[in-house]
Amino acid sequence: MVNAPLHIITLVKWVPDAQLERRYDAEGRIDRSEGVLSELDEYPLEAALQLREAAQDREVRVTALTMGPAGSSTAVKKALQIGADDAYQLTDEALIGADIWASSVALKAAVEAVAGAGEFDSGEPEYLVLTGMASEEGESGAIPAQLAERLGAHVVTYATSLELAPDRLLVTRSGGTESQKVAVRMPAVVSVTDQANDPRYPNFKAIMAAKKKPLTRWNLADIGLRPEEVTAKVRVLTTTARPPRTAGEIIIDEGDAGLKVVEFLAKERLL
Amino acid sequence: MSNVLVFFDELGDALSPAQRELIAQAQSLGDVHVAVGAYQGDPTPALAISDIGEVYFAESSLPAPEVAVVDLLETAVAECGAEVILGSSTADITDALARLAVRLDTGIICGVGALNGELVATKSELAGSYTTMSQLIPAPGRPLVATFKPNNLDPQRVDALLHAGDQPDGTVLPVRPSVGGVEILERTALSVSARPALAEARVVVAGGRGVEGDFTALEELADELGAGLGASRAATDAGWIEHAAQVGQTGVTVSPQLYISAGISGAIQQRAGMQTAGTIVAINKDEDAPVFEIADFGVVGDLHDVIPQMIEELRRRRG
Ligand SMILES: Cc1cc2nc3c(=O)[nH]c(=O)nc-3n(C[C@H](O)[C@H](O)[C@H](O)COP(=O)(O)OP(=O)(O)OC[C@H]3O[C@@H](n4cnc5c(N)ncnc54)[C@H](O)[C@@H]3O)c2cc1C
Ligand SMILES: Nc1ncnc2c1ncn2[C@@H]1O[C@H](COP(=O)(O)O)[C@@H](O)[C@H]1O
Numbered sequence: 001m002v003n004a005p006l007h008i009i010t011l012v013k014w015v016p017d018a019q020l021e022r023r024y025d026a027e028g029r030i031d032r033s034e035g036v037l038s039e040l041d042e043y044p045l046e047a048a049l050q051l052r053e054a055a056q057d058r059e060v061r062v063t064a065l066t067m068g069p070a071g072s073s074t075a076v077k078k079a080l081q082i083g084a085d086d087a088y089q090l091t092d093e094a095l096i097g098a099d100i101w102a103s104s105v106a107l108k109a110a111v112e113a114v115a116g117a118g119e120f121d122s123g124e125p126e127y128l129v130l131t132g133m134a135s136e137e138g139e140s141g142a143i144p145a146q147l148a149e150r151l152g153a154h155v156v157t158y159a160t161s162l163e164l165a166p167d168r169l170l171v172t173r174s175g176g177t178e179s180q181k182v183a184v185r186m187p188a189v190v191s192v193t194d195q196a197n198d199p200r201y202p203n204f205k206a207i208m209a210a211k212k213k214p215l216t217r218w219n220l221a222d223i224g225l226r227p228e229e230v231t232a233k234v235r236v237l238t239t240t241a242r243p244p245r246t247a248g249e250i251i252i253d254e255g256d257a258g259l260k261v262v263e264f265l266a267k268e269r270l271l
Numbered sequence: 272m273s274n275v276l277v278f279f280d281e282l283g284d285a286l287s288p289a290q291r292e293l294i295a296q297a298q299s300l301g302d303v304h305v306a307v308g309a310y311q312g313d314p315t316p317a318l319a320i321s322d323i324g325e326v327y328f329a330e331s332s333l334p335a336p337e338v339a340v341v342d343l344l345e346t347a348v349a350e351c352g353a354e355v356i357l358g359s360s361t362a363d364i365t366d367a368l369a370r371l372a373v374r375l376d377t378g379i380i381c382g383v384g385a386l387n388g389e390l391v392a393t394k395s396e397l398a399g400s401y402t403t404m405s406q407l408i409p410a411p412g413r414p415l416v417a418t419f420k421p422n423n424l425d426p427q428r429v430d431a432l433l434h435a436g437d438q439p440d441g442t443v444l445p446v447r448p449s450v451g452g453v454e455i456l457e458r459t460a461l462s463v464s465a466r467p468a469l470a471e472a473r474v475v476v477a478g479g480r481g482v483e484g485d486f487t488a489l490e491e492l493a494d495e496l497g498a499g500l501g502a503s504r505a506a507t508d509a510g511w512i513e514h515a516a517q518v519g520q521t522g523v524t525v526s527p528q529l530y531i532s533a534g535i536s537g538a539i540q541q542r543a544g545m546q547t548a549g550t551i552v553a554i555n556k557d558e559d560a561p562v563f564e565i566a567d568f569g570v571v572g573d574l575h576d577v578i579p580q581m582i583e584e585l586r587r588r589r590g
Pocket of ligand 1: 480503504518520523533536541555557
């Protein structure tokens with residue numbers, strides 16, 4: 001093969017289902033007893049699979065990596081069903097309560113361990129980390145840049161399209177006030193938005209095939225980290241549930257609803 | 272008083288409302304210095320506000336996603352001894368400040384609503400269903416890096432807090448654009464609406480699939496109210512309005528005083544971006560639409576009747 005192999009490591013997070021009630025526990029942490037593969041992490045996974053399918057003369061492997069409690073294995077298993085080739089799960093008691101800083105420390109070590117573990121037929125691989133645009137429950141979007149900084153990799157966030165060129169990746173991204181087309185060299189971390197593609201669903205055959213794919217479980221020691229290296233720098237002091245919004249006055253239009261809305265706005269001093 | 276460094280990824284001829292708000296927030300915490308990424312000409316005149324210390328920028332403008340802004344920030348932090356570094360919670364600024372936090376080996380708090388004198392951050396979490404308070408675990412020499420959501424201070428309050436002042440001193444730092452890595456092949460400016468920027472607007476009028484392709488009436492209503500114009504993903508995906516107008520989990524988060532939702536069902540992803548609005552008015556022809564669960568005033572009716580009547584009544588009242 002002409003080109004160096006490419007190892008795409010897609011990060012998938014196991015998060016509380018946003019369709020259900022989400023809450024904090026008494027320790028000020030998000031209750032993670034139940035969860036799903038973050039919907040926003042299906043887009044980078046789909047992008048990875050499309051890059052693999054489009055690469056004609058290149059060996060491409062798609063690895064799914066998650067960091068989370070025991071239950072997070074369902075996130076990587078789902079990724080295997082959707083089409084990842086292999087998967088890794090990082091679980092450790094010391095990661096409970098990890099903040100952005102600690103998460104990116106752990107993910108950096110995990111990405112390096114994954115990259116180190118991969119064996120390729122066609123030579124030394126380049127690697128590319130794909131992430132979602134944001135965690136569904138944290139919504140910071142800060143992990144991709146932190147991870148890149150720690151890995152010494154380039155970063156492109158908010159990708160809306162990705163295309164492999166021989167020595168680099170072409171990415172369209174949406175910056176705040178402009179759309180940019182950029183070329184990025186590996187190693188790179190690219191976060192992918194929900195505008196990038198339509199994620200596929202696993203079919204029965206894929207679900208059966210996934211059972212035979214390798215899933216490796218690691219703790220911190222396995223990736224060479226000590227618990228004190230992932231101590232959070234930020235602590236949550238209090239969490240307060242907001243009283244849920246309650247329905248106000250609902251009227252049925254009898255030909256004068258427009259007037260009534262304006263009356264309401266005037267009464268509430270919103271005009 | 273602590274030293275606070277405020278980061279603007281770009282600075283035009285005048286500060287944007289979000290930039291003014293950020294300076295007002297920062298001045299309540301200490302002595303404010305500013306680092307500017309992209310600029311044209313001289314960035315200091317736009318910062319002629321009293322009590323602004325140094326303004327740091329590189330020899331040449333550093334437009335996002337230029338990573339050299341992280342070098343600029345790192346140097347500026349060392350120059351002014353910043354104990355707090357603040358920026359808005361936009362994508363490009365988050366990227367820069369997230370990297371900076373790694374370099375400074377410190378924590379970052381994203382999407383803050385308010386920061387008090389003890390540097391305790393108040394945030395809205397889980398799509399507005401919780402309010403949390405958090406803080407950096409204190410350690411000597413460890414500054415706080417935080418990104419702010421706009422629209423937490425009233426514009427009148429911001430005006431009252433900021434006074435015109437002398438043009439501050441500019442300090443050019445020896446930082447150069449990076450080479451290689453990420454090469455920009457093409458930049459296309461997204462059309463900017465003449466209406467108030469969505470994230471900063473005090474009033475937002477938003478339309479969904481029920482608008483059925485034509486946003487003209489909603490635009491007129493928005494203009495009557497001086498509002499920003501938003502949309503659901505169904506409307507932006509259909510191409511009826513630009514993607515930048517999308518309100519919700521994967522679009523813009525808005526927290527206006529008034530949100531008028533028309534022809535939007537109120538899916539969880541849409542609610543995630545608007546349910547902290549002060550007052551929500553919903554117009555939907557389906558009485559079971561989930562948006563009515565959170566509306567302060569709801570109209571079960573056809574938006575094609577209700578919106579034009581609202582416009583007419585607003586015009587009549589204004590004479
Ligand atoms: C990963 C992910 C991220 C997403 N992010 C977002 C996001 O950021 N923002 C977002 O909005 N959505 C988002 N969505 C999509 C979201 O789930 C909904 O599909 C979307 O919000 C629906 O838009 P809608 O309410 O306009 O359309 P619909 O759900 O089709 O609702 C249209 C509504 O209009 C009403 N209607 C129709 N005609 C009229 C009329 N003439 N007068 C009055 N009412 C009328 C109908 O009764 C109906 O309630 C996301 C989805 C996913 C999977
Ligand atoms: N614990 C985790 N495990 C796997 N991926 C993660 C984790 N945390 C963050 N990510 C990835 O980083 C992206 C951005 O997350 P965040 O910066 O937390 O909003 C997510 O969409 C994920 O792809």
